[in-house]
Amino acid sequence: MDIVEISKVLSNKTRVNILKWLKNPELNFPPHQDIDHFDDGVCVGFIQDKTGLSQSTISTYLNSMQNAGLVIPTRHGKWTYYRRNESVIKTYIEALKTSL
Amino acid sequence: MDIVEISKVLSNKTRVNILKWLKNPELNFPPHQDIDHFDDGVCVGFIQDKTGLSQSTISTYLNSMQNAGLVIPTRHGKWTYYRRNESVIKTYIEALKTSL
DNA sequence: TTTACATATCTAAATAAATAGATATGTTTT
């Protein structure tokens, strides 16, 4: 859990939005066709549509978020689903509260 | 209080360190000569010495931290003292906890 | 077993951040 690395992720409006949206997938994304739940998160395409940015940009964003530990990817067939990593998010905020 | 702007400040090791050091000025900096307290914070020169970066870089850093609301400057003669803005720091962490 | 599709990675261009030297500004001292 690297404070600077995570702060870098949060220093971009789109990436902050993605994290916020993933808190409530039912509310922020259309339902998936192959699976009837959001337990493993949301597929890249839905996130891309919502942001309006290019596919490669969103893939890069999600990769940096994953490297920072903020999201967890799960592959379902040809789709990759991303969900929040609540424990890392919580640990980060705790670290700010105590060490900052 | 802008989450993205504050996160940008925190996405740099030196700036995070400055904020941490300012939590305990007596512990992290030599005593001031003209005033016998740290109530208004620490002068730029001390901060610069501690980081080893150039005067202009530290001045720029402190300016960006001030713009984000994280620190408060006070002029004492020819020195400018910087101290933490605890309420903004607290509000930022609270905002992360609720909105993130 | 091609073809189509979703996502990842590569490459490149534009923009922003980091950093320091030089100079300007404001303050104090002589």
Add this chain to the structure above:
DNA sequence: AAAACATATCTATTTATTTAGATATGTAAA
């Protein structure tokens, strides 16, 4: 009033980030 000093701002260079198009990879469907 001039010299000295602390900090701020300006200018320029290097490095990182943003972003998208092109291409590669992995999976599923025809």
